[in-house]
Amino acid sequence: MRNLIIEKQQLSEQVYKIKINAPLIAEERLPGQFIILQVSEDSERIPLTIADADQSKGSITLIFQTVGKTTTLLSKMNVGDKIAHLAGPLGKPTHIEKFGHVICVGGGIGIAPLYPIAQGMKNAGNKLTVIIGARNKDLILLENELRQIADELIICTDDGSYGKKALVTEPLKQLCEINPKPDLVVAIGPAVMMKFCAETTRPFKVPTLVSLNTIMIDGTGMCGGCRVTVGKETKFVCVDGPEFDGHLVDFDNMIKRLNSYKQFEKNALHQCKLKNL
Secondary structure, three states: OOOEEEEEEEOOOOEEEEEEEOHHHHHHOOOOOEEEEEOOOOOOOEEEEEEEEEOOOOEEEEEEEOOOHHHHHHHOOOOOOEOOEEEEEEOOOOOOOOOOEEEEEEEHHHHHHHHHHHHHHHHOOOEEEEEEEEOOHHHOOOHHHHHHHOOEEEEEEOOOOOOEEOOOHHHHHHHHOOOOOOOEEEEEOOHHHHHHHHHHHHHHOOOEEEEOOOOOOOOOOOOOOOEEEEOOEEEEHHHHOOEEEOOOEOHHHHHHHHHOOHHHHHHHHHHHHHOOO
């Protein structure tokens, strides 16, 4: 049955991994693309990047963190439950070719959408360096999977509980200083992390792609909720992205827009917990 949850795994206190029966999406999906789902008929629509897909089994893998009402409701669903609506694959896929030396940088839950891109870059014949970071060891995702495909895997934690005690920008800067410098950087994670990754590579003129995680409702470009400024032009993340030149993105404006919805998110989550949904 389509949209049925066929596997579920809790990766950490707030992070979950689920596999969903979605054969059409699994067949068409490419690295960098996402889906929009509704857990029930009357719930909101949220975007989640496809972390992996298995065409032979007709399944897609989603990895998400419980940060609001809908992700909390999704975390309470179990194997055998059906997601009401699932639309995708959406967005433009990552442009993958043999660039040379590619560095993929993932922060927190952004490690999940980074994985298929890293896979694609490696399969295209690139030298692949992967840098992943999180607040602590428990929040490091997909270490084994990334270690299998990366020529070098660098792990950073804010508290030093695993790998290097550093922000991901520290090893990124060190790699940019080496001659020859990297040919491409792909960064996915919190907006502020992507901003500083782009600022780190800017002086070295290393092309840098970022995958933006804006507010999104319909996924077709009609609502305008996901609009961002890129190179002084208005773009819609759902149809023009989600990937853009990190050196052209107005991150300050994007972060301001994201923060304007924080209180609504907190209120919705609070009501959800009060109702014990």
